[in-house]
Amino acid sequence: MSLYRKENNLRKAQARLDKVCKCSKQFQIDFRREQNSRGRFHTRAYIVRGEKEHHSGRGIIHRTVNLKYRVKGDKPSVTRFINSQNPQTIKGHIAKKTAQAVNFAVHDVTQTVVDVGLAAETTAIKVGETAQREVRNKLKQKYTREAVDDYHKGVFLMGRTAVDAVKGTRNHFKQKKQFQLEQAKYKLKKADNKLFKAKTYKPKMAKTKADLKAAKAEYKSKIVRDRSNKLRRAMNKRRLQAYRRSKRELKFERKQQKTEQKFRKKEQAVQRKIAKDSKPTLLILKPVSYSASRMKASAWQKAVNEDQDNDFVHAIDSAKRRIVEPAVQKVSKPERLQREQKKRDSVHDKKLRSDDRLKKQDSRLKEKHDSYKQRKRKPKPQNKQAKKTVKETISQAFKYVKNIYEKEVKKFFCPLPGKIDTKKHTKVE
Structure with a gap:
């Protein structure tokens, strides 16, 4: 019953998000790996309308870099293509390593250039905003000094208040729409995480824990200690290898689930802060807050202008404009919202990198699944004698030929004079 309720909450959250985010979708390129009628797989690109994942960043370079969030699915990758190659020759291995080094250098240099840009x-x-704020302050001070009568000051105050009210009302409705979208995202993520924890995380963690205990108990039950029996020792070694292999795989499954749960919790916490910071105040309080802030700023400026020769007041005014106001702006809701959105994108990128690492580790474990069953060949004993140099080989060959000539050829063809053969000859003259 509890699982059914969580599934129903997820469906309702998904329906609410689809209803709210109709106007916040964008065109994206979705790459899909599909199989044709001949059984071959091809990557096809589709243009779809998907949900935005990146909302922050101003400037041409920021907008250009953020275009990568419009590409989804099985994206073509040069790195993945190079790593998937499996050459069989030495030249092929050298070419693969060279391509990997060049690809890494290009990616590293490109990322450095992008970060610097x-x-x-x-x-x-930021420098432009600071300069613009200084120019606006100087113009307001100049107009305030020139507006000597109350009529001009009242018109100026009313005009600024009306402009602030119009801008504030427009920003209020935009922020309210953004808040509804972020709140729907948070509720969807919360319902999805609850369902994942109840349906996937807890059962798999319990199953892997029970499998680990069962594998350990089975290994211990089959082990018989007998050092004198070689066959028994070999079987014990094989069972130990099988137990270690299953232990590695089960621990890797637990690691996958823990990593997924960790990133889900991080994303939910960040999304909760985003929804909280994007919540607007009541619209009825906007004119009061604008009028109060305008009157407060006007009173402070009037106090500064009346005492032109007081250096202490001017120092406070300079610190207020250059230190206090930027610090207050930094902890304001829009700035906090922008930081949290950047943090959400950072967590998403970390999750993608973590998934890639886990996939590589999973493929390595699958490749080594039955490696313990393969018979290991003993390496051939290497010749410890040092290799002879060319000079030593030539000298030994020359000595060998010289010995044969002196012992065999020379005695046969050129016998020494004065020796007597007692059997057949009398004396050799």
């Missing part, structure tokens, strides 16, 4: 653009935007 993003940092430079962010710095330029």
